[in-house]
Amino acid sequence: MNLGSFYTPEFIVEIAYKMLEKVANLSEFTLLDSSCGYGDFFTKNLKYIGADIDEIALQKVSPKIRKFYTNSLLNLNRAKFDIKNNEKLIIIGNPPYNDKTSIIRNKIKQDLFEIDKELIYRDLGISFLRSYAVLEPEFVCVLHPLSYLIKQTNFKALAKFRANYRLIDDLIISSEIFTPNSSTFFPIIIALYEKNSLGMDFKFIKKYKFKTYEGTKFSLNDFDFITNYVKKYPNPRDTRKEVAFFHTLRDINALKRNQTFMSKPSSNSIKVFAENLKYYCYIHHFKQFASKLPYYFGNLDIFIDNAKFLKISDEFLDLKPKPIITNYFDKLFKEYV
Template sequence: MSQTHLGYKDRVNLGSYYTPPKFVKLAWKLIEPYIDSQTTIIDTACGYGDFLKNRGQLNTIGCDIDEDAIVIAKKNTDKVQFFQTNSLHNVSRGKFGIPQQSTKLIVVGNPPYNDKTSLIRHKIKNVDFDVDVDIKSRDLGISFLRSYNKLEADFICVLHPLSYLIKQTNFKHLKEFTAHYKLIDGILISSGEFPESATHTPFPIIIALYQRDTLGMEYSDIRSFAFRTVGGNGFCLSDFEYITNYITKYPSKQHQVIPDNSLFFWTMRDINALKRNRTFVQNYSSNT
């Protein structure tokens, strides 16, 4: 159900976007084999409660910082314990009444992601609520993944940008999470499938299933992982050649001798860099 009570600015800041039912169904298909009568299901950013299904589990918990969303969620589903709370502050099982042991905990949902350093809609992005220091990140989505580790969830099935995993810099930011979880399944979808984001440039999203594991995972595991697509195709990073193996992607920061009366041009730049910099400059710098 679309988050109709929120304006555009609030949807961006809270990362509150409607998840199409077909993706909710896919997420549940991934976790159903692991649900038993002693399982607790929790969605810590539940919105209107679309992910809160009853499949014979012991407890179902829905949480959201948005009071209006919780009111609507209570009308949409029953047999759910709801908390109107900031799920990123004072994170613990006790906060939600979950026993520390003896209960299998599965997290499911589509948590917010909101990278404040991105130039896309950056002028209206603002996170003005408390986040625990040990899970705080420039991106809400990464903070939520870190929070699941604090809850010591046994399984996690959530939607998040694929870039969290395949971009090595982002993967390093998840070290507290990746030290305790391994990816066991992943289905790739497009952000263009989400009605509220269909007008923006689409990017890949993964419906990711993680299992708690003492060995965790390394970036090499992601490179060799066989991702699936909704169309039934496979995708593996190690199957591709990368341009960085052949050319220098970023300018050297070391001083180089440059002839007089030269123009400098750097061709390998991402979208953010293109918006920040001019194409031609008169003086050499680390960006040319």
């Protein structure tokens, strides 16, 4: 497993500061980056604390910065970073996520997975978001995959964080900024959260109007998703007789990578029944056109205009592209892009 090493470009750092400066006088706060790497966010004349498990990276951070060589997910509390309980705190940075971190040596990779029990999750980025709630900052301004918010399983995993913080500003950028040679790009959100006892529920997220670097806006409530009509995951307990098998659905990016209909069942196959076959045929066709969609839709579920689809649904049973299907997707995508 290559955990990699990424710099945060200066223009991204500046976007984060512009968000913060709209809501806070930064000179009144201590700014903590608990996964600071080389210290990309330490660009202003402010009170900073930097921490990282990568000792080599920390050596590159300015000696003017108060630094801690430590695992920020282990034995976590304010005292660990010499932060007083009444100290006004902001957390900033670009924490590790999706198995990509600032760590470059095998020993560090092993040490990193010693994590406080309440912070453990399969994705380190969610572990870091959980850690911020423990430190109780007034604001959090960090980069993380948009999927942490718009996928319900990930959102539920945020638990204490989403119960005590609310998204108040954002900008979505492409992972291409960090991994330009990747075959698929996914949306990363520069997210500003404020401490708020109301927190966030998923209804709040569905209504929230996300902004993209390209100048567009969208909310989950704008879409009718295919999950309203079919299953995304294997359904082995369903005893009905299937007519076909289909690969597990995760999001649009996963659809681009994976097959659709499967000749044989496997642990990743969904049973398709006669009554919903047309919808799975729709997904098969959606895959053929998905490359036309912008990166910021990559973590969305497959979407549909169900009323228009039902009028021509029989056409989708033929898995070869037809002009009527091309026209449908051209109009569907034009509505959102």
